[in-house]
Amino acid sequence: MEHVAAETPICSAKGCRAAAVWVIAWNNPKVHTPERRKTWLACEEHREHLSSFLGMRGFLKDVVKLGDWDFSRES
Template sequence: MSDVTNASPTASPRDPLICSAKGCRETAVWVLAWNNPKLHTPERRKTWLACEEHREHLSSFLGVRGFLKDVVPLERWEESAADR
């Protein structure tokens, strides 16, 4: 997947979360939760982060492969993680 870099939605609170699209340095505002059913158990969720500009492109990339499970605003994702 040469058009995406890895990013973690659990970075330090001081570090801005950056979009996962290759070369993008914009602040992420979306979490794209996905898994590859050939590699991951059904409940496992990997994440990519997306800025407004790249949300649709990254969602489409994952969607055509059947990997995309959910697209959630980053703020809501962080709130749900804090509740766990």
Template sequence: MVPDDPATPICSAKGCRAAAVWVLAWNNPKLHTPERRKTWLACDEHREHLSQFLGVRGFLKDVVRLEEWEPADEAPHPGGPAAGQGEGSAADR
């Protein structure tokens, strides 16, 4: 399902165009200060997959429903691991 509103946040999983329901907050300790949080978005279908991808690398810090997320300095990032983001692109550093 493609969200009708282009401003609607979408899932970060490759090829997924579903509306995001979850924010996955993460941090790569080799690149980021401990308090920094990068974010990926997930629909219900891809939440577990994206969480596992970050979790096995020790990056996952928190999973929060989108409506409960209170971002600090960063907006949720639309690029997920399969969208070429992997452990973090140059923009994530």
């Protein structure tokens, strides 16, 4: 696992300090309006785990490569 500098986006998985490669967009319908997107960042190793965690709860909306994500969509 590659460790990264502070200014590099890092994985949101607990204890992980690897560079983020993926944006996992999610929404809790009990709390957020339908168009709102919250995001977690994921390294290759944790993409599936974080996506599954959100998917099992019905929160997962999209998984996109970090370079392709439009951060203006996040609120």
